[in-house]
Amino acid sequence: MARTELIARYLAAVEQRLAGEPLDRDRMLAELAGHLDDAIDQRVAAGMAEDEAVRAAVAGLGTHDELLAAVRANDDEGRRIMAFTRWTGVAGLVAVPLAVAGTVAWNWYVAMLALALAAAAIVGILAAHWRSSRRFVAAALGVCVAGNLAAATATVGQDSALRAVGVPALLTLTALLIVGYAMLRAGVLPTAAVALVLVGVTILLGVNTALYVADREPPLLAGLGGILAVTGWVWLNGALASRRRDLHPAAA
Amino acid sequence: MQADTVRGHLDTLLLAVVEDAPTHGYGISEELRRRSDEALALPEGTLYPALHRLERQGLLASDWETVAGRRRRVYRLTRKGQRALGVKRREWQEFVTAVQSVLGGRAWPEPS
Numbered sequence: 001m002a003r004t005e006l007i008a009r010y011l012a013a014v015e016q017r018l019a020g021e022p023l024d025r026d027r028m029l030a031e032l033a034g035h036l037d038d039a040i041d042q043r044v045a046a047g048m049a050e051d052e053a054v055r056a057a058v059a060g061l062g063t064h065d066e067l068l069a070a071v072r073a074n075d076d077e078g079r080r081i082m083a084f085t086r087w088t089g090v091a092g093l094v095a096v097p098l099a100v101a102g103t104v105a106w107n108w109y110v111a112m113l114a115l116a117l118a119a120a121a122i123v124g125i126l127a128a129h130w131r132s133s134r135r136f137v138a139a140a141l142g143v144c145v146a147g148n149l150a151a152a153t154a155t156v157g158q159d160s161a162l163r164a165v166g167v168p169a170l171l172t173l174t175a176l177l178i179v180g181y182a183m184l185r186a187g188v189l190p191t192a193a194v195a196l197v198l199v200g201v202t203i204l205l206g207v208n209t210a211l212y213v214a215d216r217e218p219p220l221l222a223g224l225g226g227i228l229a230v231t232g233w234v235w236l237n238g239a240l241a242s243r244r245r246d247l248h249p250a251a252a
Numbered sequence: 253m254q255a256d257t258v259r260g261h262l263d264t265l266l267l268a269v270v271e272d273a274p275t276h277g278y279g280i281s282e283e284l285r286r287r288s289d290e291a292l293a294l295p296e297g298t299l300y301p302a303l304h305r306l307e308r309q310g311l312l313a314s315d316w317e318t319v320a321g322r323r324r325r326v327y328r329l330t331r332k333g334q335r336a337l338g339v340k341r342r343e344w345q346e347f348v349t350a351v352q353s354v355l356g357g358r359a360w361p362e363p364s
């Protein structure tokens with residue numbers, strides 16, 4: 001096989017392996033190509049057959065996995081963004097009980113707060129996508145569309161107040177549950193914190209529903225639940241700090 | 253030498269190699285190998301992400317230049333990089349001195 005073809009094949013494989021990684025891919029590939037040219041020339045000049053020289057030069061660069069690990073280990077900016085995403089993920093988790101409470105209580109302010117927190121979570125997810133993984137944004141956008149359709153369908157025939165609060169709140173809830181699950185899978189959020197929030201949501205939902213059926217005012221309890229969730233998270237965040245890891249295990 | 257051991261000091265090594273003269277990636281890997289008498293051998297491709305990071309940190313600067321008729325990205329040490337290298341050299345010297353003090357003056361066993 002010709003030298004140029006072997007190099008092109010190697011670089012194509014590298015490009016595929018580094019897809020989605022935050023780096024100047026063209027520059028990296030150009031530098032690797034130049035490196036291979038120099039390495040092959042030096043080996044050929046030392047008397048090695050060209051095919052053998054190409055194989056040795058490619059081997060000298062390291063495996064694709066080693067290159068990928070080096071890219072991730074040196075991505076300091078990506079790690080800062082992951083830290084940002086982690087905290088916006090917390091905001092997203094807090095938004096879940098607030099969205100539920102706002103919907104059940106028909107409380108516009110609680111729902112708006114939930115939406116503001118959800119917006120922070122979406123920004124974090126988009127930042128993570130921009131520098132790291134496409135999976136987060138795919139999950140967020142897909143669920144936003146599906147959640148919106150489901151919420152609009154579920155509230156057909158209801159009065160305008162319910163639709164105004166319920167649609168965005170349900171949308172937030174569904175989107176964040178899925179995104180939170182994706183972040184959990186990626187190791188950004190510790191299991192115990194997610195469990196705490198889910199338990200909080202369940203309790204809030206039950207209490208608010210009972211109060212609403214009894215025709216009493218639930219928003220105060222809803223706000224209290226939100227504060228409880230934040231406090232619980234802050235405590236857990238400290239207690240479980242050592243268990244968290246970046247999206248990129250190689251950089252941990 | 254284990255690659256992990258080398259990685260812990262890679263920044264210092266890269267800055268030191270580029271200190272003497274602006275060099276491209278392949279030249280840096282060859283110089284590392286030559287100065288260490290082949291002891292410091294890393295997968296050569298893994299040097300580039302580290303070089304890019306050092307450039308983002310302002311310790312290195314680079315430009316495309318023509319070297320031996322080929323277009324190469326040539327790295328050079330910045331003023332900030334020179335200061336950082338000075339600090340790293342001092343830290344390394346202190347570390348070596350401290351470790352040597354602990355290990356004592358026993359003769360090293362010959363490799364079998």
